[in-house]
Amino acid sequence: MTADQWIALVAGIVGGALRVGAPFLFVSLGECLTEKSGRINLGLEGVLVLSAMAAFGGAYLTDSAWLGVLIGAAAGAVLALLHGLLCSLDRVNDVATGIALMLLGTGLAFYLGKPLIQPQAPQLPAIPLGFWSDNTVVQSALQVNALVPIGIVLAGLMYWGFARTRAGLLVRMAGDSANATRALGYSVSGIRIAATTAGGFIAGLGGASLTLFYPGSWNEGISSGQGLIAVALVIFARWSPLRCVGAAFLFGGAGAIGPALQSVGVGWGYHLFNTVPYVLTLVILVFTCKPGSVAIGSPGELSSTR
Amino acid sequence: MRNAFREIALPVFAIAAALLLFGLLVAFAGVDPIEVWATLFTGAFGSWFSWQNTLQRAAPLMLTALCVAIPARAGLVIIGGEGAVVLGGLACAALPYAITLPGNMIGTVMVCIAGAVAGGLWIMGAGWLRQYRGINETISSLLLAYIAIGIFKHLVEGPLRDPASLNKPSTRSLPEGLGIGGIAGSDVHWGLVIGIVACIGLGLWLRMTASGFSIRVVGGNPRTAQLVGLPATRLILTACGVGGACAGVAGAVEVAAVHTNANASIIAGYGYAGILVSFIARHNPIAIIPVAILFGGFGAAGSLLQRRLGLPDASVLVLQGIAFVLILASEGLRMIDWKTLLKNRMPKTVQPQITKEVA
Numbered sequence: 001m002t003a004d005q006w007i008a009l010v011a012g013i014v015g016g017a018l019r020v021g022a023p024f025l026f027v028s029l030g031e032c033l034t035e036k037s038g039r040i041n042l043g044l045e046g047v048l049v050l051s052a053m054a055a056f057g058g059a060y061l062t063d064s065a066w067l068g069v070l071i072g073a074a075a076g077a078v079l080a081l082l083h084g085l086l087c088s089l090d091r092v093n094d095v096a097t098g099i100a101l102m103l104l105g106t107g108l109a110f111y112l113g114k115p116l117i118q119p120q121a122p123q124l125p126a127i128p129l130g131f132w133s134d135n136t137v138v139q140s141a142l143q144v145n146a147l148v149p150i151g152i153v154l155a156g157l158m159y160w161g162f163a164r165t166r167a168g169l170l171v172r173m174a175g176d177s178a179n180a181t182r183a184l185g186y187s188v189s190g191i192r193i194a195a196t197t198a199g200g201f202i203a204g205l206g207g208a209s210l211t212l213f214y215p216g217s218w219n220e221g222i223s224s225g226q227g228l229i230a231v232a233l234v235i236f237a238r239w240s241p242l243r244c245v246g247a248a249f250l251f252g253g254a255g256a257i258g259p260a261l262q263s264v265g266v267g268w269g270y271h272l273f274n275t276v277p278y279v280l281t282l283v284i285l286v287f288t289c290k291p292g293s294v295a296i297g298s299p300g301e302l303s304s305t306r
Numbered sequence: 307m308r309n310a311f312r313e314i315a316l317p318v319f320a321i322a323a324a325l326l327l328f329g330l331l332v333a334f335a336g337v338d339p340i341e342v343w344a345t346l347f348t349g350a351f352g353s354w355f356s357w358q359n360t361l362q363r364a365a366p367l368m369l370t371a372l373c374v375a376i377p378a379r380a381g382l383v384i385i386g387g388e389g390a391v392v393l394g395g396l397a398c399a400a401l402p403y404a405i406t407l408p409g410n411m412i413g414t415v416m417v418c419i420a421g422a423v424a425g426g427l428w429i430m431g432a433g434w435l436r437q438y439r440g441i442n443e444t445i446s447s448l449l450l451a452y453i454a455i456g457i458f459k460h461l462v463e464g465p466l467r468d469p470a471s472l473n474k475p476s477t478r479s480l481p482e483g484l485g486i487g488g489i490a491g492s493d494v495h496w497g498l499v500i501g502i503v504a505c506i507g508l509g510l511w512l513r514m515t516a517s518g519f520s521i522r523v524v525g526g527n528p529r530t531a532q533l534v535g536l537p538a539t540r541l542i543l544t545a546c547g548v549g550g551a552c553a554g555v556a557g558a559v560e561v562a563a564v565h566t567n568a569n570a571s572i573i574a575g576y577g578y579a580g581i582l583v584s585f586i587a588r589h590n591p592i593a594i595i596p597v598a599i600l601f602g603g604f605g606a607a608g609s610l611l612q613r614r615l616g617l618p619d620a621s622v623l624v625l626q627g628i629a630f631v632l633i634l635a636s637e638g639l640r641m642i643d644w645k646t647l648l649k650n651r652m653p654k655t656v657q658p659q660i661t662k663e664v665a
Binding site: 042046082086089090091092093095096097099100101102103104105106107108109110111114220225228229231232235268269270271272274275278279281282285286289290291 | 331383385435437438439440441444445446448449450452453455456457459460463464578581582585618619620621622623624625626627628630631634635637638639640
């Protein structure tokens with residue numbers, strides 16, 4: 001391979017990490033917040049698709065990309081609120097409810113989004129991180145979604161919030177010991193519903209970045225399971241919002257290896273490279289889990305780790 | 307008897323409520339709800355043609371639901387049935403590459419067994435990771451499903467690809483005589499019989515045999531299982547293997563009866579739909595049969611809604627979503643003792659009480 005090809009390959013992977021990683025970042029932060037409160041939300045897949053549709057529709061109707069982002073996030077919050085409410089009923093399994101909401105969310109998005117497949121909506125502005133280079137390949141690869149810095153700041157805020165604020169400590173307490181929460185006179189369900197809803201709002205930002213930046217249009221194949229993978233991402237990041245940032249970009253980058261290799265003419269193993277993030281998560285689980293104990297850093301009440 | 311009534315009444319009410327909500331939704335789109343309900347019924351169960359369509363969709367749902375139900379009885383929540391389905395289909399299509407099969411019943415059984423082995427081992431992997439490494443099986447089975455899909459696509463578009471398949475990469479078609487045909491000349495293939503037999507057989511196994519009972523003990527109360535010395539690990543791995551084998555057969559049947567080769571249309575979400583079917587049937591293999599037929603019917607009615615009333619094809623997805631959400635939510639109302647609740651609401655005769663005011 002020549003030097004140009006190497007540059008194109010690296011730029012493709014880094015650029016892919018930033019582009020593909022953006023929705024991963026938001027869904028993982030949303031899932032992190034939900035799981036910190038002791039509940040698992042597999043319905044984030046539905047949240048992601050529904051908010052992607054709502055954001056696109058909102059931007060199209062209001063002619064403003066940022067209003068679209070807000071509308072998308074609100075739609076995500078509403079669907080997550082439904083998940084939170086359903087799971088607080090007795091004997092309602094959060095895994096099954098999540099799958100049902102995944103179906104409902106994608107169904108509603110496809111149903112309501114039918115008229116949105118043709119039109120164009122205003123797009124989010126791009127931040128040109130590649131300004132230092134003369135190479136056009138590098139420049140175009142490093143066009144970054146304006147939501148990405150917001151997501152990184154949000155991760156920092158969540159990290160600080162979990163450690164320092166009353167609300168953050170309450171969420172963590174509800175996640176670690178429902179009994180302790182009750183003993184202090186707080187409503188476990190209330191905290192969990194609030195955390196799930198806020199998580200849906202954050203994941204909704206990820207949906208907005210799908211339709212308002214990259215790939216930048218609404219169609220029915222918009223999500224390739226990013227919402228389901230959020231659960232794996234959060235485990236990978238061991239429930240820390242800061243590590244979620246790294247994990248999201250790592251997953252994005254790993255997913256970009258295949259297309260980047262293809263762009264320089266190596267077609268072999270395209271689909272195998274796409275599975276790298278999952279294999280990596282599984283390997284990390286194999287090394288960090290021990291029989292008879294919960295994963296390090298995991299909230300104690302989480303049904304998926306007990 | 308009362309309990310049995312409640313078991314059936316709750317889901318029926320939930321589905322009725324879902325249909326009502328769905329009618330409301332389509333009314334906003336300017337379509338007459340009554341017409342929609344009628345079309346739904348015609349499309350799912352109205353004619354022999356729609357019955358064939360319904361049953362064809364119900365067959366894989368039964369098998370993938372078993373992949374959730376059997377491990378669930380042993381206390382595991384497995385959501386990676388999709389991985390077992392695609393690997394089952396792949397193994398079924400790949401076996402003729404490796405050995406020459408007799409072109410008759412025996413060959414068909416052999417490709418189905420190949421699918422069952424592939425699916426069974428894959429889900430057993432999730433059980434093994436849980437028992438020996440302490441990894442949560444819900445997460446690992448989900449990850450394994452994505453890995454399986456990656457392997458499937460890699461092999462189908464690479465080493466196993468039929469050079470003649472240009473637009474849609476697929477493996478070579480199964481040799482003549484290995485396919486699964488329709489029952490008595492209809493479109494309903496023998497996969498339905500396999501599904502029903504598997505549901506009934508496994509239902510009886512859990513209920514009637516010692517090993518089935520032990521699996522239920524392990525799932526119901528692990529402490530008791532330990533106290534009476536049941537081999538929990540072996541039982542859990544068996545349950546995972548049996549469940550995975552069912553999903554693998556679902557994939558093999560899809561290949562042998564519907565697509566004739568393995569291609570990407572086998573990844574149709576049957577694994578995920580099976581999770582919900584199993585939860586709604588409360589992990590009871592026999593109850594899976596009617597639930598799978600019902601949801602197969604919803605799926606079959608979709609295209610008719612689209613053609614006749616101009617509704618988007620996703621409207622069935624919305625209906626399924628609403629129905630699943632409501633049925634799962636109704637689970638929360640199951641144990642409520644309505645009688646006592648109502649009695650307590652009744653105004654009681656208040657006895658005059660003399661109590662000291664507590665400061």
